[in-house]
Amino acid sequence: MSRPSREVASFLLPWAAGLVLLTLIPTIASLVLSCVRTEGGVNWRAFSWVGAAHYRTAFGVDGAYEPSGDDPWHWRTLGGRPSDPQFYGALGNSLFYSLFAVPLALCTSLLAAILLNRSFRGMSVVRACMYLPHVLGGVATIVIWSWMFNPRFGWINQAIRGVYLAIDPVVALLSEGGTTGWTVPDWLYSPAGCKPAVIVMHVWMMGGAMLIFLAALRRVPGELYEAARIDGAGPWHRFRHVTWPQITPVVLFNLVFGLIFAMQCFSEAYMLQNRQQEDGLLFYMLHLYQVAFEPPYRFGYASALAWILFGVLAILIVPVLWTSRRWVYYAVET
């Protein structure tokens, strides 16, 4: 192979410049920053080396403090007050959100793709309906969803009230008073309801994963189904032994990237947080943002938080990749 000619280099130049200036150097800078104290914003002279102190701050717990009933519940589990009072809560929130939202969205998108993987009139309209939310997902749909989830004037609680009304005669048979005393959730205005609301939004935007599944399903060779049918395989066996092995690479892809995006979820938390949630929507990235870009602008500690998130993502994803050799099947290429 020859050295890249000047012409090849000119094609690669913008990408390579971006890689070096905006990815490689910042990555190293971020590592250095995570060991530096930078109180008071961007003051280049005021940086001082603190080693691993930021990482200790994040994980550290002051055992001398006796948590009371007013403190967050996890402080008691930790047996003291964390030196960053919000770190464990934020990490827990993001983990909770990801571990529910990602598998749910994965299953929904796969089911939707299987449903759409056939030819019928109006297919493109249905596909557009399912994919559109993924494209629209952003500040505007967050605002719209928060109105959907409005406890009093939103459509969702109205639907729930409708269900209560419909099942009332049945419930009345079983218990006195029927559904009259039942309450509707406060969704974004309660610690328990805020995360399910955001998870619903996430599942609503599963169209991207669905499209990738659909493309993969389209590529499963038809002969395989023919052969399975001749062997007398039913729909479940055809899915389990023909479809599934063929789509495992994209299952892995959607799972890994779904986890990465969910753990970095920011705008939902930023847009929808309020006092009534008692930090229930304080996601990890929101905490990081507040540390870095709100006074006293602790860029150093925020960099450490970023690397801790990287570590957490690695802990989540490496086992998935590790076991993937056992369950991901790559067709032998000819």
Place this chain on the structure above:
Amino acid sequence: MISGRHIAGRTLLYAVLGVLCVLMMLPLIWAFVSSLKPLEDVYAFPPSFALSDPQWSNYHEALTRLPVLRFLGNSLIITCSSVVGAVLTSSMAGYVLARVRFRGRSLCFALVIVSMLLPAQVLLIPRFLLYDLLGWVNTYKPLIVPAWLGGGAFNVLLFRQFFRTIPAEFEDAACLDGATMWQTYWHVLLPMARPAVVAAAMLSFVYHWQDFLDPLIYLSDFTTYPISLGLRMYQSMAGTWANLLMAASLIALVPVVIVFFLCERQIMRGLGVIGDRGTGNRERGTGNGES
């Protein structure tokens, strides 16, 4: 007998799909109905889909209460200049990674993949410090320049995968005619990669249109706000006018919907190649001279 079962199955399928489509569109329908209600109806209990007297003037009011048109214009400037850069530079890189053999190519490709997995949040603060050092804070440069420097690893991968599916004969013919690499890329391969161009353009349009964190960090003067930040401002200022807020949100979605329906057909073809493994393209059976 078979046709009877067939018809029943079809009806069931259409019923399920119809319900799903309505469920997916429900937030938008609800927002649209709310946006047309007068204020006292929006906050009437119990809420309903009924619209007695559509207030189209809500849209006019939503546009004038805050400079929404200005936010939209800002978003268009940022988004369009980013999309051009992203498509151009990522297709250039994707082209050489797919079609030209040179030393270090597999290293470059590995770097594309690694930079895709490298989490964005790690780069957030150093990039901010870099742009601050360059004096770019409070300008659009931090939002646009990265797109002109490679346009995102995902787009590079997309183009690389797509270019591999184009038969080598086209390039060979251009080569015989004495075309330079640039001419081959611009006149032969890029026009053939239309689905990938459309897919990459749409994806980066959506990405930049919806981007919230970067404008939040870099822009502080509200006259320069893109629509995402503008809506956030709307939410905190006009939160008690849900009808106007819904109108403004729907207005913000219009460009994305237009772009989506313009590109929808090409997307499936463009994105289909992503899942292909790096080494070949078996079902198309088009050797590219290096398998």
